[in-house]
Amino acid sequence: MPKIKSLEELMKIKEETLKNVKMRESGKRGKIIVAMGTCGIAAGAKETLNAIVEALNEFGVEDIKVVQSGCMGLCEVEPTIKVEIEGEIPVTYGHVTPENAKRIVKQHIVAGDLVGDLIVKQGEE
Amino acid sequence: MPLTTNTILICAGGACISSGEESVKNALERKIKEYNLQEAIKIVETGCMGACSIGPLMVIYPEGVYYQKLTPKAAEKIVEEHLLKGRIVEEYLYKGDKGKIVPQPQEEIPFFSRQVKIATRNLGIIDPLNIEEYIARDGYFALYKALKEMKPEEVINTIKESGLRGRGGAGFPTGLKWEFARKAPGDEKYMICNADEGDPGAFMDRSILEGDPHTIIEAMTIAGYAIGANKGYVYVRAEYPIAIERLSEALKQAHEYGFLGENILDSGFSFDIEIRIGAGAFVCGEETALINSIEGKRGQPRVKPPYPAQKGLWGKPTNINNVETLACVPPIIKNGPQWFRQWGTEKSPGTKVFALAGKVKNTGLVEVPMGITLRELIYEIGGGSPTGKKIKAVQTGGPSGGVIPEEYFDTPVDFESLTQLGAIIGSGGMIVLDEDDCMVDVAKFFLEFTVDESCGKCTPCREGTKIMYEILNKITNGEGTEDDIETLEKLGNIIKDSSLCGLGQTAPNPVLSTLRYYKDEYIAHVRDKACPAKKCRNLISYVIDTSKCVGCTACARVCPASCIDGEIKKPHEIDQEACIKCGSCIEVCRFGAISKVSPALD
Numbered sequence: 001m002p003k004i005k006s007l008e009e010l011m012k013i014k015e016e017t018l019k020n021v022k023m024r025e026s027g028k029r030g031k032i033i034v035a036m037g038t039c040g041i042a043a044g045a046k047e048t049l050n051a052i053v054e055a056l057n058e059f060g061v062e063d064i065k066v067v068q069s070g071c072m073g074l075c076e077v078e079p080t081i082k083v084e085i086e087g088e089i090p091v092t093y094g095h096v097t098p099e100n101a102k103r104i105v106k107q108h109i110v111a112g113d114l115v116g117d118l119i120v121k122q123g124e125e
Numbered sequence: 126m127p128l129t130t131n132t133i134l135i136c137a138g139g140a141c142i143s144s145g146e147e148s149v150k151n152a153l154e155r156k157i158k159e160y161n162l163q164e165a166i167k168i169v170e171t172g173c174m175g176a177c178s179i180g181p182l183m184v185i186y187p188e189g190v191y192y193q194k195l196t197p198k199a200a201e202k203i204v205e206e207h208l209l210k211g212r213i214v215e216e217y218l219y220k221g222d223k224g225k226i227v228p229q230p231q232e233e234i235p236f237f238s239r240q241v242k243i244a245t246r247n248l249g250i251i252d253p254l255n256i257e258e259y260i261a262r263d264g265y266f267a268l269y270k271a272l273k274e275m276k277p278e279e280v281i282n283t284i285k286e287s288g289l290r291g292r293g294g295a296g297f298p299t300g301l302k303w304e305f306a307r308k309a310p311g312d313e314k315y316m317i318c319n320a321d322e323g324d325p326g327a328f329m330d331r332s333i334l335e336g337d338p339h340t341i342i343e344a345m346t347i348a349g350y351a352i353g354a355n356k357g358y359v360y361v362r363a364e365y366p367i368a369i370e371r372l373s374e375a376l377k378q379a380h381e382y383g384f385l386g387e388n389i390l391d392s393g394f395s396f397d398i399e400i401r402i403g404a405g406a407f408v409c410g411e412e413t414a415l416i417n418s419i420e421g422k423r424g425q426p427r428v429k430p431p432y433p434a435q436k437g438l439w440g441k442p443t444n445i446n447n448v449e450t451l452a453c454v455p456p457i458i459k460n461g462p463q464w465f466r467q468w469g470t471e472k473s474p475g476t477k478v479f480a481l482a483g484k485v486k487n488t489g490l491v492e493v494p495m496g497i498t499l500r501e502l503i504y505e506i507g508g509g510s511p512t513g514k515k516i517k518a519v520q521t522g523g524p525s526g527g528v529i530p531e532e533y534f535d536t537p538v539d540f541e542s543l544t545q546l547g548a549i550i551g552s553g554g555m556i557v558l559d560e561d562d563c564m565v566d567v568a569k570f571f572l573e574f575t576v577d578e579s580c581g582k583c584t585p586c587r588e589g590t591k592i593m594y595e596i597l598n599k600i601t602n603g604e605g606t607e608d609d610i611e612t613l614e615k616l617g618n619i620i621k622d623s624s625l626c627g628l629g630q631t632a633p634n635p636v637l638s639t640l641r642y643y644k645d646e647y648i649a650h651v652r653d654k655a656c657p658a659k660k661c662r663n664l665i666s667y668v669i670d671t672s673k674c675v676g677c678t679a680c681a682r683v684c685p686a687s688c689i690d691g692e693i694k695k696p697h698e699i700d701q702e703a704c705i706k707c708g709s710c711i712e713v714c715r716f717g718a719i720s721k722v723s724p725a726l727d
Contacts (some may be wrong), residue, residue, distance in 0.1 A: 003383025005391040007269055010260060017261035031187075036211035050165075053130055065187040066130060068211025 019062065030085035031065035032109075035078065043078035044097065051098035052081070055105035064109055077120055083108055094120040130165045131208055132186045136249060138173025138332055139367065140489075141180035145196065146170075149181050152197035156204035166208055172336010173328075174249030176236065177489035179219065184249075191219040235505045236487045241468055243476050244292070244452035245329070245492045248336035253371050256378040259339040265384055267455035271347045272392035280351040280458065281307060287462035288474035289454070293319060293410070293447030294525060294551045295627070296473070296540040299454075302444055305434035306352040309442035314354040317438065317445040318345055319415060320361035320368070323407040324523030325574060327554040329478040330448035332490055334361065334368035337452070338375035342385065342398060344451035347458060349396045352444050357398040360415050362405050372400060407524075407578035411626045412445045414580065425582045426626035449478055449553075469495035473539035477550060483520075483557035486511045500534040503557055514559045518642070522551025524571040524578075525631035527638025528564065547638040549631070563660035564643040565650055569597040571635035579628065586629030589620040593636060601661040603724075605651040614640055659721040662706045666726040671696035673718035680710035680719065701726050 004010055034040070034049045053066055064085075074080050077094030083104065084090045091114060093104055100118055107115050133153065137146055150168065157166050174182060179193035185203075190213055192203060199217050206212045242248070251258040259265070271280050285300030306314060318341055322330040334341060345357045361369055376398055379385040387395045406424045408414045413427035416438050437443020453475060457465045466474045473495040479502065481488050486508030493502060499519060503509065510516050518528045527548035529536070536542050543550050558567065572594040581587045596613055599605045617633030617640075624630045640647060649655045656664040669680075669689075674696040681689040681697060686705045691697030699710070711719045 001381045003381075003386075004265075005383065007273075010265060010269060013257050013260045014263070014266075017257040034211070036209070038210065041210065049130060067188055068130070068208075 029063040030083070030088075031067050033067045033069045033082040033084065035074070035080045035082075036068040037075075039075040040078045040080065045079040047098050048079045048081065048096050048101050051101040052105060055102045056109070059105060059110050061105070061109055074120060080120065085109075089123050091119060092121040093118040132167045132169060133183055134169050134171050134186065134249065135183040136172075136174040136180060137170035137367075138177070138180075138248075138335060139328060140173065140177035141182065142367070144180045146181040148197050149183075149195045149200045152200040153204060156201045157208070160204065160209055162204075162208060169252045170254075171250060172248040172253050173245075173332035173490055175240075175245070175332075175490040175492075176487065178487055182219075188213075192217045193219050236489075236491070236508065239501070239506050240492050241476050241494050242492050243456055243465075243468075244333060244449045244478055245336070245490065246456065247340065248332060248490075251337065253336050253338055254374055256339060256375070256382060259337070263459060264339055264455070265343055265382075267458035268343050268346055268384060269390055271350055271458050272390050272394055275458075277307060277351045277353065280347060283458060283462050284351075284454065285462075287457045287465040288469075288472070289450065289457060289465065290473060290540060291447055292449035292453070292477065292553070294324075294522070294549065296550065299446060299450055302434065302446070303348060303351050305432070306354075306442050306444035309435050311442050312353075313441050314352055315438045315441055315443040316345055316349040316352060316354040316357040317412075317415070317419070317443060318357065318359040318451055319410060319412065319445050319447045320359055320365070321403050321410040321415060322362065322365075322448070322552065323405075323410045323578075324525070324552045324554045325571075326482045326556055327480045327523060327552045329480060329490055329553055331365050331368055333448050333452050334365065335371055338368075338372040339379065340452045340455055341372070341448060342375055342379045344446075344454035345398055346385065346389065346396045347454055348444060348446065348451070350394050352442075354444070355395055355397070357396065358401050358419055358438070359398060360401045360403055360409070360419060362403045362409075364405050369400060369402065376400070406580070407574075408580040408626070408628050411628055414626065415445065416443065425580045426628075428625065447552075470537065470539045472541060477538070477553055479553045479555045481507050481555050481557070483555075484510055484512070484514070484516060484559040484562070485557040495539045496537040498535050498537055499529065502538065502555070503534065507557065510557075510559060512559070514561065516557055516559050517562060518558045518564075520548075520556040520558060520567060520635070521554065522549035522631075522634070523554040524574045525549060525627070525634055526551045526554070527634045528558070528567065528642060530642045547634070547641050549634070561658055561660065563601075563656050563658035564639040564646045565597060565601055565656075566658075566660050568636045568639045569594065569601060572597055572632070575628065575632040579632070583623075583625040583629060585620045585623040586625070586632060589616055589624075590629070590632050592616060593620070593633065597636070600647065600650045601656075602663045603650065603654040603661075605647075607648070607651055610640070610644070610647050610651065653724055655724040657723070659723050661723075664725055665706065665721045665723045666701055667699055667704060667706060667708070667710060667719055668722055668726070669697055669699055670718045670720065671698075673716050675716055675718075677715070679713045679715070683709045683713045685709065 036045050079096045080094050081096050082092045104115050107113050157163050181195045182193045184191050203214050206214045281303045289299045290296045401419050403409050409418045409424040411426045414424045418424040433443040469475045476492050476494050478492045518530045520528050529546050529548050576590050576594045579586045596609050617637045620633050646657050649657050659665050676694040686703050688700040688703035689697050
């Protein structure tokens with residue numbers, strides 16, 4: 001570790017560390033809930049979860065939490081995820097394979113457009 | 126880089142470690158490995174989260190769910206249910222006052238939401254052994270600002286304007302202390318951090334050192350720069366092995382990153398810190414005794430003046446600050462004095478950490494703005510009495526402090542107001558007492574401590590406290606006289622006026638303050654040989670109410686002195702001669718038939 005001499009170096013460490021700890025702090029724009037019941041896991045929800053986190057990292061999205069939940073009761077369309085963004089109607093997507101997950105992050109989270117062909121439900125139950 | 130989906134912050138403060146944090150952590154790690162989740166789940170051991178009564182505890186992020194009173198078994202279940210399947214395990218959630226389940230208590234429960242964390246800002250949030258997490262929370266930015274953008278005088282002025290006062294007990298203005306050391310002639314000066322926390326029940330300094338050691342390094346370096354010292358010592362007691370371990374590691378990291386050593390941050394200023402381990406004598410918390418101890422001499426106080434600022438360590442100008450005081454320094458430098466003044470009162474700005482203990486629901490560490498009332502502190506944050514019994518008083522400031530009766534609970538807490546009531550803020554210990562606590566017994570407890578800890582150098586403290594203790598012993602045994610009470614008062618005032626150091630000068634406080642508010646209890650002890658709280662063993666008897674006793678024999682079976690007699694299904698009786706007054710019978714009786722009476726039966 002070279003010794004720190006300037007404010008820029010200090011800022012750099014702060015920002016990089018913050019990126020890493022951001023996941024555990026609140027104050028986010030919204031969250032993606034991945035249904036991780038036994039059915040979801042069996043249908044590949046763990047891979048979906050990893051794909052979501054990867055995609056968020058790839059697009060540099062830091063203000064979205066990734067949260068796990070139990071089974072949403074939509075076992076036939078697992079893996080399912082729910083996207084909740086503050087001020088918007090929650091959207092539940094089904095059949096979220098890792099590829100679909102990446103598409104949802106890119107289109108819904110980053111660009112703000114719903115992914116029509118995957119929507120299972122809009123609004124709360 | 127591995128993708129972290131969950132981060133577990135597990136409290137590794139002293140209290141949680143004692144209640145089994147390590148075995149919980151091991152169980153977590155084992156289970157996580159079993160499910161091959163080690164890439165996705167990060168475990169961070171943090172400093173004390175403050176809610177010690179519900180430990181071991183952990184928080185799982187990103188959800189921010191608190192789990193309490195953990196066991197290895199609980200940990201395994203949480204991995205399987207929460208981490209693997211995303212189902213919150215309700216049975217280990219934090220439960221509020223009415224048994225209501227609260228997954229995210231930090232936002233809803235007064236114990237968490239009423240706190241303002243300055244000195245303890247990083248406790249329970251960062252990994253104390255990770256310097257980069259400290260930097261991420263603005264660590265070492267104040268050091269940069271002080272060394273590169275401020276003159277030493279400006280640093281001192283900022284601290285002076287903030288109104289920061291010593292948190293170790295005396296409440297002396299910190300900025301002024303720095304100025305004295307700065308202005309003292311001499312080119313070799315020392316900066317000492319007093320981490321010899323000794324008050325029974327106080328553990329905020331320990332928690333800060335264990336949970337955020339870098340803040341002390343940063344603050345000491347800033348103080349060193351301000352007063353013109355190039356060498357610092359942390360004097361920490363040997364009873365704090367984890368604090369010593371984490372501070373040593375933090376010192377190593379600070380060297381690597383260039384926050385300690387030669388030419389810090391390219392500013393031309395050099396500073397280094399050494400740890401000195403104390404052997405645990407209470408008197409070594411007194412600054413001149415502490416200096417003697419660092420020099421390798423016997424830990425006894427010196428006559429003041431000269432003050433350490435003129436002639437301290439090795440005869441050189443020295444500045445000594447307490448851990449909690451120092452922990453406030455970096456945020457003040459970074460945010461300015463007015464920022465600090467938005468909390469607290471005019472004369473006591475900022476916050477204070479209190480160690481809540483005794484007859485209160487939420488025991489642990491709390492940091493609150495000065496000026497909060499005792500009532501808010503005890504009832505809202507502390508949650509009031511756990512048993513529903515009436516809270517009688519609060520003891521503040523440990524062996525140097527006194528009691529404050531319930532009538533005064535609306536007093537705002539600051540340095541002056543508590544002193545006026547005959548107590549002190551001291552280091553921040555707060556022991557809540559209820560109707561079962563005998564005030565004479567409380568005074569005796571603290572006197573016993575000071576008798577033990579008196580260093581013996583000056584006569585008033587060495588002999589005086591011992592005589593006071595003997596009188597208290599006499600009174601609690603029912604052998605005291607009214608003259609004894611008068612002697613206590615007189616002797617107490619003499620010891621206060623004539624002792625050499627703070628230990629002796631404050632030692633009579635627990636007695637004098639209980640005499641001030643609870644003289645009637647003392648008089649009951651000597652005149653009626655009665656203990657109103659039914660606590661003093663020699664002044665009480667246990668009796669069985671024959672109308673309530675059903676003869677279940679539970680008490681007779683548990684009595685270690687075999688002094689309870691009676692036939693099955695017929696009322697029992699206690700042989701008063703043989704009774705050792707252990708109280709075991711009262712605990713097992715399910716019919717409320719046994720009670721204590723005072724004075725004792727013949």
